[in-house]
Amino acid sequence: MSSEKPFQIAVSDDKIDFLRRKLELCIFPDELKDAGSDYGVPLASMRRLVEYWKTGFDWRAQEAAINAELPQFTRDIKVDGFGTLNIHYVHQKSKAVDAIPLLRAQPRNKKDIGYVFVARLGDA
Numbered sequence: 001m002s003s004e005k006p007f008q009i010a011v012s013d014d015k016i017d018f019l020r021r022k023l024e025l026c027i028f029p030d031e032l033k034d035a036g037s038d039y040g041v042p043l044a045s046m047r048r049l050v051e052y053w054k055t056g057f058d059w060r061a062q063e064a065a066i067n068a069e070l071p072q073f074t075r076d077i078k079v080d081g082f083g084t085l086n087i088h089y090v091h092q093k094s095k096a097v098d099a100i101p102l103l104r105a106q107p108r109n110k111k112d113i114g115y116v117f118v119a120r121l122g123d124a
Contacts, residue, residue: 004073007088009063016059023054 031043070090078084
C-alpha cells in the first residue's frame with residue numbers, strides 16, 4: 001500500500017478555456033409562461049449563472065484559496081473486489097483537544113466542494 005502524497009487542485013488552462021468555449025455555445029430554451037421553478041431553474045437564473053461562469057468566476061483565486069486552506073492528499077488503498085483505488089481526501093486536524101474524528105466520503109462523480117464545509121467544522 002502506498003503512503004499519502006500531497007495533492008493540490010491544478011486545473012489546466014486548456015480545460016478552463018474549453019469550459020468557457022462550451023458556455024459561449026450555450027443555447028437557452030424558451031421559458032414556459034408562469035412556470036416559475038416548477039420545471040427546473042428559472043431561465044433568468046440560469047442565464048445569470050452561465051454569464052458568471054463565463055466572465056465573473058475567478059477559477060485561479062478559488063483554486064488557490066482551497067489549496068491554501070485545505071491540506072489535501074491522495075493515497076492508494078486496496079479494496080476487496082475492486083483492486084487498488086486512488087482516493088483524494090482532506091486531512092485537517094481539529095484545534096479542539098478532545099475532538100471526535102470526522103470522516104466524510106462520497107462517490108468520485110460528486111463535487112468535492114462538500115469537503116470545504118466539513119473542513120471548516122474543525123474550527124468549531
